[in-house]
Amino acid sequence: MTATVASVHPETASARSLTIDVPGWRGNIAGQHVDVRLTAEDGYQAVRSYSLASSGPGATLQLAVDRLPDGEVSPYLVDDVLPGDQLEIRGPLGGWFVWEPSLAGSVQLIAGGSGIVPLMAMIRSRAASASTSPFRLLYSVRNPDDVFFRAELETPTPGLEVTWAYTRATPTGWPRPTGRVTGDDLSAHCFPASENPAVFVCGPTGFVEAVANALVLLGHDPARVKTERFGGA
Amino acid sequence: MAVISRGFGSRRRESDDSLPPGQYLTKDFPVLSAGPTPRIDTADWEFSITNETGVVSRWNWEQLHALPIEDIDTDIHCVTRWSKLGTNWRGVSLDTLFKDVDTVYEHTMAHCYGGYTTNIPLADLLDGKAWIAFDFDGEDLDPEHGGPARLLVPHLYFWKSAKWIKGLQMLPQDQPGFWEQNGYNMYGDPWQEQRYW
Known part of the structure; x- marks a missing residue:
């Protein structure tokens, strides 16, 4: 699915959160992650998984990404990406590390x-x-x-x-x-x-x-x- | 047509023909587990294969080590996208362990200490494709990496190489194991990029 970066916000010196709009997103459970796919102008692609900081039915998602020093995707997301830029996401993924409000207990x-x-x-x-x-x-x-x-x-x-x-x-x-x-x-x-x-x-x-x-x-x-x-x- | 991400690609990694699609090379050995690491004393450890009539073939630690031990040099591929090339293991071939197992079933479920399960077709465990491994890079296999012994099925994504292996149950049909119930592919061929449902 095509995602458009809506806003970026620094969280720490090495990390920032990205709010992305994903038309057609059908919602996710808290704890799930997405695969983010980036394509360069010459067709080169890389995919990495990132946890979502957001959940629920909305089509606006939040990622928060820490820069890995030798990474190729995280430095782009932390340092380079700007509102209006596009990327692709797949998900939501993962059905184990999740919490839903219907679950009772501490x-x-x-x-x-x-x-x-x-x-x-x-x-x-x-x-x-x-x-x-x-x-x-x-x-x-x-x-x-x-x-x-x-x-x-x-x-x-x-x-x-x-x-x-x-x-x-x-x-x-x-x-x-x-x-x-x-x-x-x-x-x-x-x-x-x-x-x-x-x-x-x-x-x-x-x-x-x-x-x-x-x-x-x-x-x-x-x-x-x-x-x-x-x-x- | 893929969406272009403006300005992406300046830090790209070198491609390598040994890597399945969508994988990147790591020199580390990342750990992925769904819960706490079980601690199993080799004095209490055993591995079993149970067939359709309930006959159980069983090996304790000494009995396993009395079987022919093979050196395995293989690449491993994790569904979370890292691959590690040329890893060295020692273990006992599943061909050896299945030699006297009488079964017509074609599917298996691996069961582990700690409760993890994963499903694998029998054909993918035989013909030199799978081992019970207990040694990595010349050392006893770390508990974090599945020690004292794990299944090693390196031609499939590494979640199929079940850590803390305890037994194999023969099944008449394919059934989903733990990750297969939680969003991951029933078979998991890295070259076909069979990651998810």
């Missing part, structure tokens, strides 16, 4: 870096619906400047608790020292295993691997922990 979201994108779609899906499912988000970033969707996440939302974890540098006076998310962080800030929450973990492989292992050690049912990983091992 939802624990755990994001590392740009892994926030599909989880943001879930937060927005909940906010746009009548769902009363309690949500918690634990969001790990390197520095305060690396936060995606900061203003939106800092706006208090009933039923959504957000906890920030910084791995390299914190805001001034921040109580938690810098460091990777540990089992203690998960115990302190996440729904306990006894509540049997649906857990969604998304981020770089090392982050997801460490968090998912710690969740299992804390007694979470592995079948309730859904993961999405990106990046090299």
